[in-house]
Amino acid sequence: MNNIRNFCIIAHIDHGKSTLADRMLVLTKTIGDREMRDQVLDNMELEQERGITIKSHAIQMDYEYKGVDYKLNLIDTPGHVDFSYEVSRSIAACEGALLIIDATQGIQAQTISNLYLAIEHELEIIPVLNKMDLPNAVPEVVEDQIIDLTGCSREDIIHASGKTGMGVETILETIVQKVPPPIGDPDAPLQALIFDSVFNQFRGIIAYFKIVNGIIRKKDLVKFVATGKEYNADEIGVLKLGLIPRDMLSAGDVGYIISGIKIAKEVKVGDTITHVEHPCDKAIAGFEEVKPMVFAGVYPIDADDYEDLRSSMEKLQLNDASLTYEPESSAALGFGFRCGFLGLLHMEIIQERLEREFDMNVITTVPNVSYLVHLTNGTTERVYNPSGLPNQTLIDEIEEPYIRANIITASEFIGSVMKLCLDKRGTLVSQHYLTSERAELVFNLPLGEIVFDFYDKLKSISRGYASFDYYVNEYKPAKLVRLDILLNGEMVDALSTLIHFDNAYPFGRRMCEKLKELIPRQQFDIAIQAAIGSKIIARETVKAVRKDVTAKCYGGDITRKRKLLEKQKKGKKRMKQIGNVEVPQKAFLAVLKLD
Numbered sequence: 001m002n003n004i005r006n007f008c009i010i011a012h013i014d015h016g017k018s019t020l021a022d023r024m025l026v027l028t029k030t031i032g033d034r035e036m037r038d039q040v041l042d043n044m045e046l047e048q049e050r051g052i053t054i055k056s057h058a059i060q061m062d063y064e065y066k067g068v069d070y071k072l073n074l075i076d077t078p079g080h081v082d083f084s085y086e087v088s089r090s091i092a093a094c095e096g097a098l099l100i101i102d103a104t105q106g107i108q109a110q111t112i113s114n115l116y117l118a119i120e121h122e123l124e125i126i127p128v129l130n131k132m133d134l135p136n137a138v139p140e141v142v143e144d145q146i147i148d149l150t151g152c153s154r155e156d157i158i159h160a161s162g163k164t165g166m167g168v169e170t171i172l173e174t175i176v177q178k179v180p181p182p183i184g185d186p187d188a189p190l191q192a193l194i195f196d197s198v199f200n201q202f203r204g205i206i207a208y209f210k211i212v213n214g215i216i217r218k219k220d221l222v223k224f225v226a227t228g229k230e231y232n233a234d235e236i237g238v239l240k241l242g243l244i245p246r247d248m249l250s251a252g253d254v255g256y257i258i259s260g261i262k263i264a265k266e267v268k269v270g271d272t273i274t275h276v277e278h279p280c281d282k283a284i285a286g287f288e289e290v291k292p293m294v295f296a297g298v299y300p301i302d303a304d305d306y307e308d309l310r311s312s313m314e315k316l317q318l319n320d321a322s323l324t325y326e327p328e329s330s331a332a333l334g335f336g337f338r339c340g341f342l343g344l345l346h347m348e349i350i351q352e353r354l355e356r357e358f359d360m361n362v363i364t365t366v367p368n369v370s371y372l373v374h375l376t377n378g379t380t381e382r383v384y385n386p387s388g389l390p391n392q393t394l395i396d397e398i399e400e401p402y403i404r405a406n407i408i409t410a411s412e413f414i415g416s417v418m419k420l421c422l423d424k425r426g427t428l429v430s431q432h433y434l435t436s437e438r439a440e441l442v443f444n445l446p447l448g449e450i451v452f453d454f455y456d457k458l459k460s461i462s463r464g465y466a467s468f469d470y471y472v473n474e475y476k477p478a479k480l481v482r483l484d485i486l487l488n489g490e491m492v493d494a495l496s497t498l499i500h501f502d503n504a505y506p507f508g509r510r511m512c513e514k515l516k517e518l519i520p521r522q523q524f525d526i527a528i529q530a531a532i533g534s535k536i537i538a539r540e541t542v543k544a545v546r547k548d549v550t551a552k553c554y555g556g557d558i559t560r561k562r563k564l565l566e567k568q569k570k571g572k573k574r575m576k577q578i579g580n581v582e583v584p585q586k587a588f589l590a591v592l593k594l595d
Contacts, residue, residue: 001186001252003068005179006210007126008075008090010115011100012108012467016130019162020100020171021059021076027168028061028072031241058196058208058239058254065176072175073210073239073254075195077114086322089195089270091117092286093210093254096124096179098171099150103129103137103159106438107145108408108467115149124179125150126158128171133161145434182212184251190214190222191280192273197264199318205261208239208254209273212284215250216273222259225272225283231259264318290322292340293401293472294347294451295384297328297365297494298354299336305360306335312358313337316350323350328385330494333363338385341367344455365494369447372399372475386482386496392533399475401447404429407458408440409466416461417441424449425500447472448498483508485515486529486536509538516540524575544572 011017025031061072077090097118160167192209220233235258237245249255272283300309324340341347354360373381374396426445433439485495508530526542550561
C-alpha cells in the first residue's frame with residue numbers, strides 16, 4: 001500500500017485540467033503515441049466540444065521515482081456546480097488533490113467550493129499554476145490569491161503548462177512525496193466506496209470503487225449496502241485506458257467491478273460494497289440519494305415518437321443515474337415525461353444528448369423547482385408541477401427552496417451584480433474582497449428565481465468574468481401564485497408557472513405581449529389572457545385576417561354594406577367556436593428568454 005497514491009484534480013471549467021491530465025498520461029507512458037488525442041479522458045463528444053467534464057473518469061498510471069515503482073490513481077472530477085455530489089464522492093476516494101488554477105484568470109467560485117470539500121476530507125492540497133506559457137499570465141497576483149486561500153508558502157506552488165508540458169514531471173514527483181499513501185487494513189472485512197458507474201451495453205453496469213479496508217477477489221459474493229442487493233463479482237480489475245482484469249484487489253486500490261447489473265438505480269454513487277459472509281460493521285459515511293433540483297416536462301414534437309422517447313430516456317438514465325423521469329400528459333402537448341435534473345447545465349446536456357445520440361426532437365416546458373405545500377388540514381405535499389398545485393382555498397402556506405450562492409466578480413461589476421441578485425429577491429449574506437480587484441459575494445436566493453435566465457444575465461453584466469456556484473440550504477415560506485395563460489378562454493397547461501405574487505403582474509403582461517408576436521394570425525380574433533385563479537391580469541388580442549367583403553358595394557344605401565358585414569361577423573363567430581389555436585414551438589422557448 002505504501003506505493004499507491006490516490007489523487008484528484010480540482011479546477012474551474014476551462015482551467016486546463018484535462019490537458020494537464022493528458023500530459024501526465026504521456027509522461028508515465030500510460031498512453032502510446034497512437035492513442036493520444038486531446039482531452040483523452042473526456043470520451044463524450046459533447047465534453048470535447050464544450051471543453052467541460054460531465055462524467056468523472058479514473059485512470060491508473062505507473063511511475064518510477066528514485067528506483068521505486070509507484071501506482072498513481074487519478075480520479076478526474078467534473079468541475080461544474082451541478083455535479084457537486086459526484087465531486088464529493090470522488091474526493092472521498094482520494095488522499096490528495098491537485099488544485100489547478102489558470103495563471104491568466106485566477107481563482108473562480110467553483111474552485112473554492114470544491115477546495116473546501118477537499119479540505120473537509122483532509123486531503124493534501126498541491127497548488128498548481130497552469131497556463132504559464134501564455135503571454136497574459138499574471139503569476140504573482142494569482143500566487144497571492146492561492147496563498148491567501150490555502151495558507152501554503154510561495155515555494156509550494158508549482159508552475160506548469162499543459163500545452164508545453166512544463167512542470168508536469170515536478171507535479172508527479174510532488175504527488176509521490178507529499179500525498180500520503182492510503183490507510184486501510186487488508187485483513188479487515190471488505191469496505192469499498194463506489195465513486196462512479198458507467199453503462200456498457202454488452203456487460204451491464206460497471207461500478208468504479210476504491211477499497212478502504214479488506215480484499216476483494218474474483219467470483220466473491222458481494223453486497224451493495226444502500227440497496228441491499230447481492231451480486232457475484234464476475235470480473236474485477238484496474239482502470240488503465242481500458243479495463244485490465246485482475247484476480248484480487250486489496251485495501252487502497254482503485255478499480256472496477258462487473259456483476260451483470262442491468263438497472264441503473266441498483267448502483268448508487270457513494271454506496272458501500274462489502275462481502276455477504278463477513279460484512280463490515282457500518283457503511284462509509286457521506287452517502288446521500290441524489291436529489292434533482294430543477295424539473296421540466298420533456299415532450300416529443302411528434303406524438304408518435306413517444307415510445308422512442310421512452311426508450312431513449314431509459315438508455316440515458318443508464319449512463320446518467322442522476323436523471324429522474326416519470327410519465328405525464330398535457331392537454332397542449334400530449335404525452336411526455338416530467339424530468340428531474342441536478343441543475344440548468346444538466347438539463348441542457350440531457351436535451352443535447354437526446355438530440356445527438358438518439359435523434360429525438362423534443363419540446364421542453366418551463367423549468368421549475370419543487371415546492372412544499374402545507375395544506376389547511378395539516379398535511380404537507382411536494383409539488384413539482386404548477387398544474388399539480390391544490391386549490392388556493394386548501395393551501396395554508398407554500399415553502400420554496402433557497403440556495404446559498406457564491407459569486408466571484410471583478411470589483412467594478414459589484415453594483416450591477418448586487419442589483420441583479422436583489423431583483424431576484426436575494427438577501428446579501430457577506431461581501432469579501434479576495435484582492436483589490438476581485439470580490440466574493442454570498443447571497444441567499446430563491447432557487448425558482450435563478451432557474452430561468454439568471455446565469456446568462458450574470459455573465460452578460462459582468463462581461464463574462466463573474467463565476468457562480470451554489471448549493472441548496474433550506475426551504476422558506478413564500479407568497480406564490482399560479483399564473484395561467486388562456487387562449488380564447490382555454491388554458492394552455494404547458495405555459496403555467498408558479499411565480500411570486502409581486503412578479504406575477506409584469507410577468508403575465510410580458511408573456512401576453514410575447515405570445516401576441518409569436519402566434520400566427522387566424523381568420524378570427526384570438527384573445528391571449530394571463531390569469532391568477534379567476535382574475536384576468538393582462539390581455540392581448542391577435543387580430544383576425546379579414547377579407548374586404550364590402551369591396552363589391554359601390555354607391556347605394558349603407559344598409560347593403562351593413563348586411564354583408566353582419567354576415568361576415570356570424571361566420572367569424574362560428575369559426576371561433578370550432579377553430580383551434582396552434583401554439584408554435586417558439587412560444588414555449590420564448591417564455592424562457594422573456595427579456
